[in-house]
Amino acid sequence: MSNVTHDIVGKLWNLCNILKDDGVTYHQYVTELTYLLFLKMAEETGTEDQIPEGHRWRDLEAKAAPDRLEAYKVTLIHLGSHGSTLVKEIFANASSFIKKPATLSTLVAEIDKLDWYNARKEGMGDLYEGLLEKNANEKKSGAGQYFTPRVLIDSMVAVMKPTLDDIIQDPAAGTGGFLIAANHYLREHSDPDSWTEAQQRKYRRNTFFGMEHVQDTHRLALMNLMLHGIDSDPNAGGIHYGDTLSPEGQALPLSTLILTNPPFGTKKGGGLPTRTDFTYPTSNKQFCFLQHIYRGLKPGGRAAVVLPDNVLFESGIGAQIRRDLMDKCNLHTILRLPTGIFYAQGVKTNVLFFTRGEKDKGNTKEVWVYDLRANMPQFGKRTVLTKQHFADFEAAYGDDPLGGAKSLAKRKDTGELGRFRRFMRDEVATRGDSLDIAWLKDDNDTNGDELPEPAMLAQEALIELGAAMEELRGILAELGEDILEVEG
Known part of the structure; x- marks a missing residue:
């Protein structure tokens, strides 16, 4: 700026x-x-x-x-x-x-x-x-929940390398940051003056798509896209006002690139999303969005998605969805993000990078994990996350946005003392298909027997309790039982 x-x-x-x-x-x-x-x-x-x-x-x-x-x-x-x-x-x-x-x-x-x-x-x-x-x-505004740090967005876009041929989608668009960054990248790496009329038309009408279900946020997104020169007329793609987890989400086109940071938590009021095309119904929003994303990619299409840790380790339906993801896609890279970069300090997040296979079985052969969380500064107002923090990750990731076999063969496993390691598919299977893989001792984390801050523990417990309550409400709703409101 x-x-x-x-x-x-x-x-x-x-x-x-x-x-x-x-x-x-x-x-x-x-x-x-x-x-x-x-x-x-x-x-x-x-x-x-x-x-x-x-x-x-x-x-x-x-x-x-x-x-x-x-x-x-x-x-x-x-x-x-x-x-x-x-x-x-x-x-x-x-x-x-x-x-x-x-x-x-x-x-x-x-x-x-x-x-x-x-x-x-x-x-x-x-x-x-x-x-x-x-x-x-500004914490009091509550807006941080839909604002992904720009440096993180830029890093995800840099390794995904959007092109004019892409159909780019963000199913949880917020204020449009991912689409704007993708637009900026493709215009910087191509000469718009040299585009043919057909390319100009494709760029304006069939490149950027998104959905946002909070109306006030949707208007901010439309304004943002317009001021960045992206046609935000809903008839020309753009960001639609609607709920991706309802049948409205099925109207989003199959894409060659999906970039997104879906909302965390469970569906309001419990119960399942109203979409009927998910193989694994669940009230967990992240798992629903993850299904939308890998099902919404064309064969050979790629995605970079911010997801919380629980998506990597939850059992039951969570494990089934991860298996389905690794079957249908080549889940080649996981970036473990530092804490403190989102509005809720205790939330631990990752970026999953994957490419949809030409067939629906056995696409993931190996998963590379880059740990940018252990022994990193506590980010916030004093220590600001910058582009430089992602430079080593981008170099280690390499030049191939698809994570193909040839590019993965060029990567270097840094061993137990380094930040970048390879885990074969059968190793992941022996972990019960958990992708919550950490090996570095984090000196900032728990220093021996030290417990995390009480406030952070309480916050994490509340998140877990809230999720459990919503699941139970959902079960009662499905059984047609009345839900008693408890005075407290």
Whole structure:
């Protein structure tokens, strides 16, 4: 992020204090700001023709201060059903949380004062993504749950090497970070000016696909894609508003590249997803998304997916799904991620890299595990995760995004003292098909008999209890039993 962009992002974020005084929460802040920024940015980029006359930025500015809030609320409702498809999607069910006319007038004046000339020059997309990142880093906003660190996304994209021939999907799109990074990579590694008309058409209409089931997050994603030059008209791919774990998810096209960080936890209210095409029904969201991903790849298609540790070791249906994954795909690489890089400090995560086989049996011959967790710093505000932390992993991974046999033969097993090791398929089988493989003594972890922090233990216990409760609710619901609500 350039200094100019950083400065503008800081000024935009400071406006949250004005909204806070009007009772607007952190959770609502970026959504509220998105409505206003969309109108202003359309004026700045000369794309106001998609917004009906009478409801543009200058129309809002022209209103007398006491009448402006009422006019703004009318505009939000009007744009939910008028204008371009994109406008209607961004303003679908929109409403303002602002109560005082003076608050809106201050926001309009402050947004107008920003350095829009340099913002246009630096790139509106970077400005908006900077704002989303700022919001994700603010714990009170709760936004970190859908914001994957950009350096992690960039590393996953770098080894997956997107091309113009790819159909790229993120079934848990959040604010669109993976699709934007993939777009950035393929434009940097190809000359858009040399693309044929057919390639241009394919790029615009049949390259980027995603789904997001939280409407406020969906509008942020549409805005983000638009500002990064990706056609976010739902008729041209883009990110759809819907639930991937419902029949809506079956409408996502078979893809050659899937990049995603699915939500953790169990389906709300327990019970199974409403999709009927999964071989292994479960209320565990990660296992449901994992099935969607490897079933959603074309033969020869590849995926990089962030998943929590429990996906690597859970028995029962979990083990069956892992076996099915290793049969249908070449699960060639697992990257054990450091702790503290997501919004919940205690959550331990990994990236699984796999390629769909031409046939459905025996595709995984060996699994390489890179341990970037043991003896790493505790990441957070003091120690920031950077691109450099992934450099050795990317070098060890090699140049083949598919993890083919020839490229795996070139990899070097660093032994018990190193971070990169190979485990043959039969070795994994003797572990009960558990992929939770660690060998390095982690001096940061438990130092002999020392227990982890009590708060972390309590948090992990709550996550486990919550998952167990949801499973039990699901069983009762399937048996048609009433669920007693316990007062507490």
